[in-house]
Amino acid sequence: MNKELEHKFVTELQNNQNVVHKICSLYTNNREAHNDLFQEITIQLWKAYPKFRGESKFSTWMYRVSLNTAITLYRKSKKRIKTQDYDSVIFKIKADEYDETQEQQLKLMYNAVKQLGDIDKALVFLYLEDKDYSEIAETLGITEVNARVKMNRVKNKLRTILNP
Incomplete structure (x- = not known):
């Protein structure tokens, strides 16, 4: 090369x-x-x-x-x-x-996200990186509508994990 x-x-x-x-x-x-x-x-x-x-x-x-x-x-x-x-x-x-000390506020969120499935983790990660749904869909190989639906479901899962 x-x-x-x-x-x-x-x-x-x-x-x-x-x-x-x-x-x-x-x-x-x-x-x-x-x-x-x-x-x-x-x-x-x-x-x-x-x-x-x-x-x-x-x-x-x-x-x-x-x-x-x-x-x-x-x-x-x-x-x-x-x-x-x-x-x-x-x-x-x-x-x-x-530096994980700079990420203290995100520690609970990371722990909650780790409890999600593989695709859901990737979806949350891309969402938190401010990627739009078209880019999330392209990256994950799903439709934009599917990305939106999955994200809403993941938000509900995270609420349940963080607020039992």
Whole structure:
């Protein structure tokens, strides 16, 4: 792969890595698993990047790959996420620390969201990222109407979880 493509990928990943951290927080329970999932998502993004055609925004494409990777790994092993080595490419990306103390107010919400199903988690995540329903639908591969209906149902589930 050429250096220009690698540079574009690294720049996009650095600009959007917070999204990946948030996805990791939804699908993991500890720092080690979070870091492992972040690494695995980065590898999957890199492997898929040459096929990225630019028909959607990079962030939309990244959400889809990241969520699919997280959901696939979560389903394979609920105890520990296994990662693979990818020694042929070394990325020099300064990982921003994901400071959980700044997220104290969201801790209850994250715990509630973790109790949801895989698709519902992804839906909430995209909604909280201020994605419109058309982008949510595109990312999840569902219709816009279905995304709206599912979101209303998820809101009701979260109310029930947070206010038993």
